[in-house]
Amino acid sequence: MIKIHHLEHSRSQRILWLLEELGLDYEIVHYKRHPETMLAPDELRAIHPLGKSPILEEDGIIVAETGAIIEYIIETHSEGRLKPPKGTPEARAWTYWMHYAEGSAMPPLLMKLVFQRLPENANALMRPLVKSVASRAESGFVDPRLKEHIDYWEASLSETGWFAGKEFSAADIIMSFPLEAAVSRAGAGDRANIADFLGRIHARPAYLTALEKGGPYAYA
The missing domain is CATH 1.20.1050.10 (Glutathione S-transferase Yfyf (Class Pi); Chain A, domain 2)
Incomplete structure (x- = not known):
């Protein structure tokens, strides 16, 4: 199953939205921002060296960066949905x-x-x-x-x-x-x-x- 490492008040909200649009099953691991710095917590560095969200995990695959995650989901799970036909x-x-x-x-x-x-x-x-x-x-x-x-x-x-x-x-x-x-x-x-x-x-x-x-x- 897809697992999304999701930070509150962040760009990773778009990944959850995409998964909902496609009707896919997924798990969310929630993270809160530091109350003073508003930065992501260090726990995310255990998943990816830069410690940023969103991060996708699936079957041993780690994908970071919103655009790369969206392209991965579209390529592997969308069955042609939410992307125009190739070459157009x-x-x-x-x-x-x-x-x-x-x-x-x-x-x-x-x-x-x-x-x-x-x-x-x-x-x-x-x-x-x-x-x-x-x-x-x-x-x-x-x-x-x-x-x-x-x-x-x-x-x-x-x-x-x-x-x-x-x-x-x-x-x-x-x-x-x-x-x-x-x-x-x-x-x-x-x-x-x-x-x-x-x-x-x-x-x-x-x-x-x-x-x-x-x-x-x-x-x-």
Whole structure:
């Protein structure tokens, strides 16, 4: 049976959602974040050297990284579901979004989070200076990059409402986290196509079941 090492409030929620969409049996091993650092616990390093979630285990196979796990599940268990037919424009788009979600979309969102939290981690004497530097970095570099991505998502969704063709697919699952994070951190919720996309995925029974099983998830 598939076993998912799942961290609360994390990108691994998408793996549970994918498994629910496919109707597969799986086991969840739950992990909580450190209350002060918000990092994953060291116990995950016993499964994978980097100690990050999600991690999939099945029959002695260990797979890490969200995109790689999704591709593994699709290749071994989906029976052709949630991926467009090979060789089609939709399949090429599917592969693009699978890599884009973590490779291009997440870095500016992570930078946004880091700069937002820098002042609160500085001592009282340095806090005003740190806040000023972080604010300039956000407004001068991070926010313009995020706007480029948000504009791109909004335009991409305007075509069919999904990221890889006319049908819902695993590309939409992997792209959900950047969009949810951008609504939380960068005001993307005022974009009509993004808001509509998130409303539709949040209403999916498999998404709701995965939330129940996965536990706390700040972006739901």
